Amino acid sequence: MAYTLKLKIWRGDKSGGEIKDYPVEVSEGEVVLDAIHRVQGTQAGDLAVRWNCKAGKCGSCSAEINGKPRLMCMCRLSDFAEDETITVTPMRSFPVIRDLVTDVSFNYEKAKELPSFSPPPRDGDNKRRMAQIDVERGQEFRKCIECFLCQNTCHVVRDHEENKPAFAGPRFFLRYAELDMHPLDTNDRRNLAQEQAGLGMCNITKCCTEVCPEGIKITDNAIIPMKERVADVKFDPLVWLGAKIGLRTKDNDGRTEV
Amino acid sequence: MSVSASSTTDGDRHPMTGNQLDGNAEGGMERHTYDVVVIGAGGAGLRAAIAAHESGAKTAIVCKSLLGKAHTVMAEGGIAASMGNVYPDDNWEVHFRDTMRGGKMLNNWRMAQLHAQEAPERVMELEDWGALFDRTEDGLISQRDFGGHKYARLAHVGDRTGLEMIRTLQQRAVALGIDVFMECTITDVFKDGGRIAGAFGYWRESGRFVVFDAPSVILATGGIGKSFKVTSNSWEYTGDGHALAMRAGASLINMEFVQFHPTGMVWPPSVKGLLVTESVRGDGGILKNSDGERFMFDYIPEFFRAETADTVEEADAWYEDKKNNRRPPELLPRDEVARAINSEIKAGRGTPHGGVYLDIASRRTPEFIRKRLPSMYHQFKELADVDITSEPMEIGPTCHYVMGGVEVDADTQESAVVGLYAVGECSGGMHGSNRLGGNSLGDLLVFGKRAGEAATAYAASLGAARPQVDEADVKAAQASALAPFEVEGGENPYTIQSDLQQSMNDLVGIIRTRSELEESLREIEAFKTRASTMVVEGHRQYNPGWHLALDLRNMLIVSECIAKAALAREESRGGHTRDDFPGPNAEWGTKNLVVNLNAAGTGVDLHEKPLPVMPDELKKYFETPAAAPVVEPAETSEGDK
Ligand SMILES: Cc1cc2nc3c(=O)[nH]c(=O)nc-3n(C[C@H](O)[C@H](O)[C@H](O)COP(=O)(O)OP(=O)(O)OC[C@H]3O[C@@H](n4cnc5c(N)ncnc54)[C@H](O)[C@@H]3O)c2cc1C
Numbered sequence: 022m023a024y025t026l027k028l029k030i031w032r033g034d035k036s037g038g039e040i041k042d043y044p045v046e047v048s049e050g051e052v053v054l055d056a057i058h059r060v061q062g063t064q065a066g067d068l069a070v071r072w073n074c075k076a077g078k079c080g081s082c083s084a085e086i087n088g089k090p091r092l093m094c095m096c097r098l099s100d101f102a103e104d105e106t107i108t109v110t111p112m113r114s115f116p117v118i119r120d121l122v123t124d125v126s127f128n129y130e131k132a133k134e135l136p137s138f139s140p141p142p143r144d145g146d147n148k149r150r151m152a153q154i155d156v157e158r159g160q161e162f163r164k165c166i167e168c169f170l171c172q173n174t175c176h177v178v179r180d181h182e183e184n185k186p187a188f189a190g191p192r193f194f195l196r197y198a199e200l201d202m203h204p205l206d207t208n209d210r211r212n213l214a215q216e217q218a219g220l221g222m223c224n225i226t227k228c229c230t231e232v233c234p235e236g237i238k239i240t241d242n243a244i245i246p247m248k249e250r251v252a253d254v255k256f257d258p259l260v261w262l263g264a265k266i267g268l269r270t271k272d273n274d275g276r277t278e279v
Numbered sequence: 280m281s282v283s284a285s286s287t288t289d290g291d292r293h294p295m296t297g298n299q300l301d302g303n304a305e306g307g308m309e310r311h312t313y314d315v316v317v318i319g320a321g322g323a324g325l326r327a328a329i330a331a332h333e334s335g336a337k338t339a340i341v342c343k344s345l346l347g348k349a350h351t352v353m354a355e356g357g358i359a360a361s362m363g364n365v366y367p368d369d370n371w372e373v374h375f376r377d378t379m380r381g382g383k384m385l386n387n388w389r390m391a392q393l394h395a396q397e398a399p400e401r402v403m404e405l406e407d408w409g410a411l412f413d414r415t416e417d418g419l420i421s422q423r424d425f426g427g428h429k430y431a432r433l434a435h436v437g438d439r440t441g442l443e444m445i446r447t448l449q450q451r452a453v454a455l456g457i458d459v460f461m462e463c464t465i466t467d468v469f470k471d472g473g474r475i476a477g478a479f480g481y482w483r484e485s486g487r488f489v490v491f492d493a494p495s496v497i498l499a500t501g502g503i504g505k506s507f508k509v510t511s512n513s514w515e516y517t518g519d520g521h522a523l524a525m526r527a528g529a530s531l532i533n534m535e536f537v538q539f540h541p542t543g544m545v546w547p548p549s550v551k552g553l554l555v556t557e558s559v560r561g562d563g564g565i566l567k568n569s570d571g572e573r574f575m576f577d578y579i580p581e582f583f584r585a586e587t588a589d590t591v592e593e594a595d596a597w598y599e600d601k602k603n604n605r606r607p608p609e610l611l612p613r614d615e616v617a618r619a620i621n622s623e624i625k626a627g628r629g630t631p632h633g634g635v636y637l638d639i640a641s642r643r644t645p646e647f648i649r650k651r652l653p654s655m656y657h658q659f660k661e662l663a664d665v666d667i668t669s670e671p672m673e674i675g676p677t678c679h680y681v682m683g684g685v686e687v688d689a690d691t692q693e694s695a696v697v698g699l700y701a702v703g704e705c706s707g708g709m710h711g712s713n714r715l716g717g718n719s720l721g722d723l724l725v726f727g728k729r730a731g732e733a734a735t736a737y738a739a740s741l742g743a744a745r746p747q748v749d750e751a752d753v754k755a756a757q758a759s760a761l762a763p764f765e766v767e768g769g770e771n772p773y774t775i776q777s778d779l780q781q782s783m784n785d786l787v788g789i790i791r792t793r794s795e796l797e798e799s800l801r802e803i804e805a806f807k808t809r810a811s812t813m814v815v816e817g818h819r820q821y822n823p824g825w826h827l828a829l830d831l832r833n834m835l836i837v838s839e840c841i842a843k844a845a846l847a848r849e850e851s852r853g854g855h856t857r858d859d860f861p862g863p864n865a866e867w868g869t870k871n872l873v874v875n876l877n878a879a880g881t882g883v884d885l886h887e888k889p890l891p892v893m894p895d896e897l898k899k900y901f902e903t904p905a906a907a908p909v910v911e912p913a914e915t916s917e918g919d920k
Contacts, residue, residue, distance in 0.1 A: 050548055051549040052549055055549045061773065062771075062777070066771055066816045067822045067824050068823065069822065069823060071344075071345070073348045073350075073515065076550070076658065078353050081348050095662070129346065132453055137450055137451070143403070148364075151414055153418075156411045156412075163442070167347050167446075200409075203409070
C-alpha cells in the first residue's frame with residue numbers, strides 16, 4: 022500500500038521562504054507528521070518542526086495543511102487521495118521562526134495577564150466539595166491542549182497584527198469562562214474579560230470552534246455565556262449599584278472583582 | 280487577589296522563550312544567575328520550581344520543549360493517593376504495602392513511605408490551585424481502580440489526568456512569576472570542586488549558548504524510552520538527566536528495570552506503541568487471545584494468588600462488590616500482564632497485527648465508555664478507524680517507563696554530587712523493580728516539593744561563598760556541543776538513532792537472555808563509534824538534526840547502563856525478565872545494581888549495593904520477611920506459560 026506522496030513544505034525563516042517539493046514514500050495508516058519525519062530523516066535533516074507526543078495530546082505540531090489549521094499528528098493521509106498534493110505551511114498568525122516552527126509567545130504573554138484561581142479555605146475536614154455536574158462545565162474547557170489553532174484562525178488577529186495587544190483570543194476566553202464557572206472561585210474577572218482581554222471584539226463567527234482538535238464548543242459554551250455574564254455585570258443597574266455601595270447580589274456573592 | 284504578571288528580571292528577554300539575544304545577532308553567550316535551576320517542566324520540575332520559589336529561591340525552569348508540552352501531559356489514568364474518598368479503609372500504610380509489593384520489594388522503602396504518606400496532601404494542593412478532578416457522589420475527589428492497588432485510589436480527570444496536572448502546575452508557576460526558559464536544552468552541568476556551580480545549554484530557536492550560574496540544579500528530565508523502537512514515549516525521552524548526572528559524577532540505580540506497559544496500540548504502524556490506558560481494564564475491559572479465551576486466569580502468579588479472582592464470575596462481580604470478591608487478573612501489576620500478553624503472542628494466539636484483544640465494547644455501554652474513556656475513544660477513532668464502543672482494540676506491550684534513575688537521598692532527592700538533585704522519572708529507587716500505575720504522578724508531586732525545598736535550603740546555606748563556574752569548562756562545553764558540525768563524511772544521526780532503537784527493542788526488550796544482552800553491548804560499542812563521526816547538515820538555528828546528534832550521546836550511555844545492568848542481574852523480577860533465569864532469586868532480592876561513568880568517561884562501571892534496611896515497624900506490613908517474599912517457584916512456571 023506504499024506510495025509516493027506529493028508533499029510540499031514551506032521552508033524559510035523570518036526573512037522569507039518558499040514552498041518546496043518533497044516527494045516521499047508513505048504507507049498505510051500514516052499521518053502527515055510521519056511523512057514530515059521521513060523527509061527529516063532522509064532528505065532534509067535540518068527541517069524544523071515542533072512536535073512532542075504524536076498522539077494529539079500535547080498540541081505542539083500545529084500547522085496549516087492545504088490551508089486548514091490542523092495538528093499534523095492527527096491528520097491522516099487516508100483523508101486525501103493518493104494523487105493529491107499535500108502542502109504544509111506554518112501557522113499564519115504567528116511569526117515564523119524557521120520552516121514549520123512559529124513564535125507562539127503571544128499566547129504565553131496573554132496567559133500571564135489572567136488572574137489565577139482563588140479558592141476559599143477548605144472545608145472543616147480539610148477537603149473540598151463540588152458536584153460532578155458543576156465541575157463538568159469547566160472540565161470541557163480544561164480539555165484544551167493549547168495547540169493555539171483557535172488563536173491562529175481567529176479573524177480578529179489573523180492578518181490583523183494591530184489587534185493583538187487588546188485581544189486575548191479564544192483560548193483565553195475559554196480560560197475566563199472556566200474560572201467564571203468554577204464552583205469555588207472567588208475572583209470576578211468579568212470586567213477584565215471585557216476590557217483587557219477584548220471579549221467584545223469577538224463577533225462569534227465560530228471559526229475557533231471549527232478548528233478545535235478537542236471538539237470544545239468554544240463559541241457556544243464559553244464565549245457566548247461569558248458575553249452574557251459580562252453583559253449582566255455591565256448593564257444590570259442593580260448589580261452596578263450593589264457593587265458601588267458594597268451590597269452583595271447573588272452574582273457577586275463571595276466574589277471580588279479583579 | 281493580586282497576581283504578578285511576570286517577574287522577569289531582564290526586560291529584553293524574548294517573551295516566550297526567555298531568549299535574550301535576537302535570532303539575528305552574531306555570536307555571544309547569555310548568562311543568568313539563579314539560586315535554583317530546574318531542568319524540566321513536567322510535573323516533577325514544575326512542582327520543584329514552585330516549592331523552590333515559595334521557599335524563597337530565585338528560581339528558573341529550563342525545558343527543551345514549550346511550557347505545558349512535557350511528557351506529563353500524556354498521563355491518562357490518574358494520581359495514586361490514599362485519600363480514602365471511595366474506600367475509607369484506605370490509608371498510607373495500605374498504599375505503602377501495595378507499592379513495595381508492586382516493586383517486588385526492591386523499592387527504597389523510605390521513598391515508598393514518604394510517597395504514600397504525602398501524596399494525598401499534594402493532590403489536595405492541586406485542587407487549591409484550580410484542578411478540576413472528577414467527583415464522587417458526595418462531591419469529593421473521585422478515585423479509580425488501577426492494577427496493583429488494593430483500593431480504588433487514583434484521583435483522575437477522565438483519561439486526561441496528566442493534562443490537568445501539568446496545566447494546573449503551569450498556571451501556578453506563571454501566577455507566581457517564575458522565570459521559564461523554553462525550548463532551551465541543557466547539555467552540561469558545571470562543578471567547582473565536588474559541588475554544582477551551574478549549567479550550560481543552547482536555545483533551540485537560535486542555536487546560541489547560555490550559561491546558568493547556580494549552586495543548586497534539579498534534574499527533572501523524565502525518562503529514556505526513545506531508545507526503544509516500540510514506545511509510548513516522545514522524542515524528549517532521551518535520558519538527558521540520567522546522562523547529565525553520570526557525567527557530573529553521580530550514580531544511577533535499578534537501570535535494568537524498564538517497564539513495558541501491557542497495552543500499547545499495535546496498528547497502524549505509525550502509532551505502534553502509543554499507550555492505551557490501564558483505566559480501560561480498571562473500568563471493566565478484559566484481555567482475550569485470538570481463540571477468544573480470557574487468558575489472564577492462566578497467568579496468576581503465586582505471589583498474588585490470594586488476592587486475585589480465579590473465576591470469571593468472581594472477577595466480574597468485583598467491579599460492583601469489592602468487599603466480597605477478589606480483583607480480576609487483568610489488574611495484576613503491569614510486569615505480570617505484559618509478560619502474559621507476550622507469551623500468548625509467542626504461542627501463536629495473537630491477533631492479525633501481532634497483539635491481543637482488549638475488549639470493553641462487549642462489557643460496557645457506549646455511553647459509559649465515551650464518558651469514562653473519552654481520549655481513548657478519540658485516539659482509536661481518529662488514528663486506527665476503530666470504534667472502541669463496538670469492537671475490541673488490538674494491543675501489545677510497549678516501552679513505557681524507566682524505574683531506574685539517579686540514586687538520591689530519599690528525604691531530599693540529592694544525588695551523590697552536592698547541589699545536584701533529581702526528581703520524577705529520572706530519579707531511581709521509589710518504584711523498585713516495577714512501578715504501579717498512578718504512582719509516577721504522585722512521585723512527581725511528593726518529591727518535586729521535597730527537592731525544591733532542599734535545593735533552596737542548600738543554596739541559602741552557602742551565603743556569598745558560592746561555587747564558581749570555571750571558564751575553561753564553559754569553553755569545553757561549547758566545543759563539545761559544536762563537534763557534530765566539525766565532522767565531514769560521517770553518518771546522519773537519524774540513521775544511528777533508528778538502528779539503536781531497533782537493537783534495544785530486539786536485544787534488551789521485554790524478555791532478555793545472556794547471549795542477546797552480550798550482543799547488545801557489542802552493538803552499542805559499534806553505535807558509539809558511528810556516533811563519534813556523525814554529521815549534521817545546515818546551521819544552528821532550530822536544527823533538529825543537530826539536536827538529535829546531541830541527544831544521541833545521552834541515549835547511547837543510558838542504553839549501555841540498561842544492557843549492562845540487565846546482563847548482571849541473573850534473575851527475573853518486575854520489569855526485568857531473563858529467559859535464562861526465569862524466577863526471582865532471594866539473594867538478588869537484597870541488592871541494587873549501581874552504575875557510574877568509568878574513569879575514561881567512555882563507558883559504564885557497575886557494582887552491587889545492599890538495599891537500605893527497612894525498619895521493623897514497617898516490616899510488619901509484609902507477611903513474609905522483606906528479603907524473601909517472591910521466591911515461590913510457582914510464579915515462574917505459571918508466568919512462563
Ligand atoms: C502515555 C503515558 C501515560 C501515562 N499515564 C500515567 C498515569 O496515568 N499515572 C502515572 O502516575 N503515570 C503515568 N505515566 C508516567 C508519567 O506520566 C511520567 O512518568 C511522568 O509524567 C514523568 O514526569 P517528569 O516530570 O519526570 O518528566 P516529564 O513530564 O517528561 O518532563 C520532562 C521535562 O524535562 C525537559 N527536558 C528533558 N531533557 C532536557 C534537557 N536536556 N534540557 C532541558 N530540558 C529537558 C523536557 O522538556 C520536559 O519539560 C504515563 C506515561 C505515558 C507516556
